Amino acid sequence: MRLKQLLGYALFAGLTALSPLMAPTAMAEGPLRIEITDGVIEPLPFAVPAFQDDGGGAGNYASNIARLVAADLAGTGLFREVPSSAYISSITSFASPVAYEDWRAINAQALITGAVSQSGGNLTVKFRVFDVFSGQQLGEGLQFGGSASSWRRMAHKVADIVYSRITGETGYFDSRVVFVSESGPKNARRKRLGIMDFDGANVQYLTDSSSLVLAPRFSPTGDKVLYTSYETGFPQVYVLDVASVGRRALTSKEGEMSFAPRFSPDGTRVVYSLSAGGNTDIFTMNVNGGGEQRLTSAPSIETAPSYSPDGQYIVFESDRSGTQQLYIMSANGGEARRISFGPGRYGTPVWSPRGDLIAFTKQNAGRFHIGVMRTDGSEERLLTASFLDEGPSWSPNGRVIMFTRESQGADGAPALYSVDISGRNLRRVVTDGPASDPAWSPLLK
Amino acid sequence: MRTGLYISGIGHGLLFLWLVIGGLISWSRDDVPLRVSEVSMISEDEFAALTAPKPQSDAPDEAPAPEPIPEPAPAAPEVAPVPPARPEPVPDPEPTPEPTPEPPAPEPPAPEPAPQDVPRVAPEPAPEPEPQVEVAPEVVETPTPSPEATTAAPEEVTPTAPEAATTEIVTEATETAAPTKSVRPPARPDRPTPPVVAEPATPETPTPPANSAANAVANAVSDAVAGGTQDVPDQNIPEGPPMSRGEKEGLRLAVKQCWNLGSTSSDALRTTVVVLVDMDRNGKPTNIALQSWDGPSQGAANTAFQAARRAVLICGRSGYDLPAEKYGQWRQIEMTFNPDKMRIK
Numbered sequence: 001m002r003l004k005q006l007l008g009y010a011l012f013a014g015l016t017a018l019s020p021l022m023a024p025t026a027m028a029e030g031p032l033r034i035e036i037t038d039g040v041i042e043p044l045p046f047a048v049p050a051f052q053d054d055g056g057g058a059g060n061y062a063s064n065i066a067r068l069v070a071a072d073l074a075g076t077g078l079f080r081e082v083p084s085s086a087y088i089s090s091i092t093s094f095a096s097p098v099a100y101e102d103w104r105a106i107n108a109q110a111l112i113t114g115a116v117s118q119s120g121g122n123l124t125v126k127f128r129v130f131d132v133f134s135g136q137q138l139g140e141g142l143q144f145g146g147s148a149s150s151w152r153r154m155a156h157k158v159a160d161i162v163y164s165r166i167t168g169e170t171g172y173f174d175s176r177v178v179f180v181s182e183s184g185p186k187n188a189r190r191k192r193l194g195i196m197d198f199d200g201a202n203v204q205y206l207t208d209s210s211s212l213v214l215a216p217r218f219s220p221t222g223d224k225v226l227y228t229s230y231e232t233g234f235p236q237v238y239v240l241d242v243a244s245v246g247r248r249a250l251t252s253k254e255g256e257m258s259f260a261p262r263f264s265p266d267g268t269r270v271v272y273s274l275s276a277g278g279n280t281d282i283f284t285m286n287v288n289g290g291g292e293q294r295l296t297s298a299p300s301i302e303t304a305p306s307y308s309p310d311g312q313y314i315v316f317e318s319d320r321s322g323t324q325q326l327y328i329m330s331a332n333g334g335e336a337r338r339i340s341f342g343p344g345r346y347g348t349p350v351w352s353p354r355g356d357l358i359a360f361t362k363q364n365a366g367r368f369h370i371g372v373m374r375t376d377g378s379e380e381r382l383l384t385a386s387f388l389d390e391g392p393s394w395s396p397n398g399r400v401i402m403f404t405r406e407s408q409g410a411d412g413a414p415a416l417y418s419v420d421i422s423g424r425n426l427r428r429v430v431t432d433g434p435a436s437d438p439a440w441s442p443l444l445k
Numbered sequence: 446m447r448t449g450l451y452i453s454g455i456g457h458g459l460l461f462l463w464l465v466i467g468g469l470i471s472w473s474r475d476d477v478p479l480r481v482s483e484v485s486m487i488s489e490d491e492f493a494a495l496t497a498p499k500p501q502s503d504a505p506d507e508a509p510a511p512e513p514i515p516e517p518a519p520a521a522p523e524v525a526p527v528p529p530a531r532p533e534p535v536p537d538p539e540p541t542p543e544p545t546p547e548p549p550a551p552e553p554p555a556p557e558p559a560p561q562d563v564p565r566v567a568p569e570p571a572p573e574p575e576p577q578v579e580v581a582p583e584v585v586e587t588p589t590p591s592p593e594a595t596t597a598a599p600e601e602v603t604p605t606a607p608e609a610a611t612t613e614i615v616t617e618a619t620e621t622a623a624p625t626k627s628v629r630p631p632a633r634p635d636r637p638t639p640p641v642v643a644e645p646a647t648p649e650t651p652t653p654p655a656n657s658a659a660n661a662v663a664n665a666v667s668d669a670v671a672g673g674t675q676d677v678p679d680q681n682i683p684e685g686p687p688m689s690r691g692e693k694e695g696l697r698l699a700v701k702q703c704w705n706l707g708s709t710s711s712d713a714l715r716t717t718v719v720v721l722v723d724m725d726r727n728g729k730p731t732n733i734a735l736q737s738w739d740g741p742s743q744g745a746a747n748t749a750f751q752a753a754r755r756a757v758l759i760c761g762r763s764g765y766d767l768p769a770e771k772y773g774q775w776r777q778i779e780m781t782f783n784p785d786k787m788r789i790k
Contacts, residue, residue, distance in 0.1 A: 030779070031721065031777035031778055031779045032688055032693070032774055032775045032777070032778045032779065033778070033779045033780075033781070034693055034696055034697045034700075034778065034779075034780055034781070035697070035780075035781040035782075035783060036697055036700055036701045036704055036756075036780060036781065036782050036783070037783045037784075037785060037786050038701060038704075038786045038787060039701050039702075039703075039704030039705060039706050039752075039756065039782075039784070039787055040701075040702060040703075040704065040705050040706070040707070041705070041706055041707040041787070042705050042707045043707055043708065044705060044707060044708040078707055078708040079708060104762070107759075109755060109759070131751065131754075131755070133754075133755050133758040133759055134733075134751075134754055134755070134758060138751075166708055166748075166751075167708050167709055167710050167713075167748065168709060168710040168712065168713050168744050168745055168747065168748025168749075168751075169710035169711070169712065354711075399711075421711075
């Protein structure tokens, strides 16, 4: 009997174990349901046939604008241009219907068509964006008008719209970057402020090289620049009008050094570091002068303040814990909360324009990194690693970070680099010479 | 634990007993032929007495001996006593010729190879597929040379051939509901009776326009009828058994390789969208609609939906590999795109 019982148990256990395999799939009401939880991260293939010459001899502009739009999109690393040699059909008219099948055949998932007309010294650029595989136009067609000399800006604006319609977030192509242009030997560098398009084009200089300049920062409207100058022999904070290149010192107390300025989100106030009596703390003041307010009061060094997008908080670096770490405090000062706890030293924090991330420079184990973390210090991610990376600056849409990378050795020189917040698409920004301290402007109006 | 020991002990014991006793049993079976012990020792005198004086008178007596010879199996033991008379194998040649005339008796087995010949014949008509059926009649015809039967046979064969030709049409009608909607089905049954209908039809040849008009009306009516019975094809959609896990996984893998989130916003990466996909019988998506979404904004949902739609369309360009017999199970698919694992963290 015991043997029979054992055999019975064994049979029961076996059938129980096999039952899930033998049982039919559960019947479910409604359509078949599946869930996809992982996909791929790849650049989206797009095609930008040469824009049509819509009159006035705008052929060159049409071609150049189309090329610049393609370069902007491909430069993000989020898109990949399908070469024109692969095209099956061509766009002969801006109004002609799109042969979707031909574009699907070459796996162009987005198609941008456009036309440019010239009248006098003005250009008109019109364009459309198509989702090739759904056979639908993404949004309505748009057009921009401007002087022929501003064709690059119009191309950037077209690229911004295309970028926005495909990714769902605003672009950053129609923006500018202020930076420190450097020249001369490493031990006797001459520095001046330069301003350029985000892609390195149209460089202009805002100051001469007679005095050292550091850390330029755009105003929220992009028409002013704060920076630190050694013009008086001591570092002082200046504000410069971009249009007129006129400047004035915001702080000029003798024996005090002011540096690391940054605008408040509303552009009315400036937060900066003030070093006096061997101690460095954070202060704020009105852009037009006056209204000075101390935010920190500690024997340690507090510097590199940056407002949150809503202006409610300030993130800054401090060595009050013994090592350089990141802290957040109210925009009115008060108790600060430490948010960085990893190994190494953290500095130059910058709040993302989206408000969800804080970019920073990290030095650890002899290497420098550009990284991001949540505002509570969680989810820290290091995006770069090199001999010297520092000074991150956010793109207007909070998707890209531009920073300074300096190469090693006596011949080492700083250069500007950009990287996607995912850590991909690390690119060097082309400049005429060595450059450092980039600061991204908001989108131009 | 002890139960196993008992089982092992009993098993080994039985095996041992079988080895010992089983062998004896098998030997006992072999003892039967040892009954050769019947071979008794005969002296030379006795042998001479048996052979010399009464050979002729005994010979006819032994004549009936050949009769038992037909029994092939017991023949051996009876031959055994003969060897003592080894010098005279005379009786042996006698029985041997007797079995030779008996081979006619094994002729009945001859019909057994005959059915083997049938397949040999079959390969001959094999090159002609249809004549295979005719092979049997041909074999039958050879033994029955009757011209009358041949005339009757073709009549029976001809009706079968046309039926085979029309089977294709029948299957088309059954597989698709299209014939039920069109006028063709009623027209085809008329074809077998063209000789009857053709006679009245030929006089009407001068009025072809009337036919076209009638056809047009018939088409219109059939179209109307077809329009009213649009649900019929739906009823013919094969439901089949539910999709297996493997089939679902295959579909999921096919879609996910085209779900590209490389160009979507971070908000879209935090948005889960549920799309409803209509499929045709070839496994190609025909319609994709956003059913619901869960994320920070409508704009992010639109972007996430665009990425999902591209994934379904691009990888479904040539049709997804789905079981046709289960079309009813997957003609509409609810796909949930959850980018939680893809999010930049």
